[in-house]
Amino acid sequence: MDEKWTRLVQNINPSAKLLRAWELKGGISAQVTALEMETLEGMKKKVVVREHGQADLKRNPQIASDEFKLLQILKSAGLPTPTPYHLEASSDLFPTPCLVIEFIEGRTVTAPADLSSFLQQVATVLTRIHSVDASGLAQTYLPKQEEAITEKLHKRPAILDKSLDEGFIREVLESVWPLPQANAVSLLHGDFWPGNTMWKEEKLVAVIDWEDAAIGDPLSDLGNARLEILWAFGVEAMHVFTLHYQSASKTLDYTQLPYWDLCAALRPASSLSDWGLEKRVEETMRERHSLFVMQACEKLGIPYKRHATYESLE
Structure with a gap:
């Protein structure tokens, strides 16, 4: 040993x-x-x-x-x-x-026995994270999410990921960034997705992997979670999760959610092919990513020419 x-x-x-x-x-x-x-x-x-x-x-x-x-x-x-x-x-x-x-006695769940309960619990814990008093966190080591995205937008790579519409997404975000502050800053997990939750007997027992924690608009976490749930469980699950979150966080201004969705959509650019996914899984994720970008653009009233034809998210 x-x-x-x-x-x-x-x-x-x-x-x-x-x-x-x-x-x-x-x-x-x-x-x-x-x-x-x-x-x-x-x-x-x-x-x-x-x-x-x-x-x-x-x-x-x-x-x-x-x-x-x-x-x-x-x-x-x-x-x-x-x-x-x-x-x-x-x-x-x-x-x-x-x-x-x-050591958390539990496991990650990829196929919940009760998807409805799973989505409600995930949404509830995310609202609890965002409800942590952030007044004392603003002066800590935690990075500001908006500044991180600003830096990412300024560092445009020489080769853009056309398969994930990276150039288009960047242009939309660059045209409005920085966003006006619509919500009070909150604690952000920074990489909130089902794989960072632990379960035991169909109960969520822990949220793990906090190395990407930041402070910023809670819609940043929400947008990332929406894309991840779309990837994992499909369109209806994404909508159900979003409704659960919104019903528990009625005071937030959701006007800018489509822009935060696009921030989330920018994350896998130039890296998705390196995730070691099965071919069919990656194809499905790419299809759903395109749908995700399209629904954000529809809500913003921006024309979006998809690189492939898929059904609408609505």
Whole structure:
């Protein structure tokens, strides 16, 4: 068994011993390892170790400590998130800091037994995230989402992804950016999609992977979630999810949602082909992406010449 895990357990709890360590699959931006330890009293406990990848570290060298602080805030706010246990500084064992958090007994769900309940729970937890008091977060390390999008729009790549209408989407957003502030800034998950939710007995038990957290218009998270739910479950599911969210967040101004939808649609440009998807899955996602862009343009009254012909989202 790797010595670094034994020593890490001792740093977490000097009286505990390591029973086993195993890699958790599915991590992209971070290397994720599960540890099981046992205390002198015979109590067994599982934890998760997150070692952030170079892309995240380049963007924010303090990402481990920042995520640790954020998880403390989220837990104190009563959100279903992993409890942060330990922050391990860089050393001879760990070249960069790593984060030790609660092991959530649950799984991600790709085919819910009750899709209606699934969508309602996902919408409800997103509204709860956006309801966290953001007044104290504005001065923290959390990036401002609007500034990140501004930078992305200014850094136009030399080769645009025509298959996902990247040039068209950029032109629409560039013509209106920055958007006038219609809603008070809120805490954003930054990458809210079903794959970042954990479930047990058909109940949502945790929202995970907070390394992309930011502050900004809550419609940013909503737009991203809408596209992801469209990809995963189809048009009707996207509409149902949106209605659940809107019914729980009646005070928000949704006028600019089509623009935030387009921001979400810009994210997979030039990268979707690298996601290692099955051919048919990728084709379906591309079809639904085009529909997503089209419905946003229809709501904005902007002509959209699709690169393929699909049914309307309405």
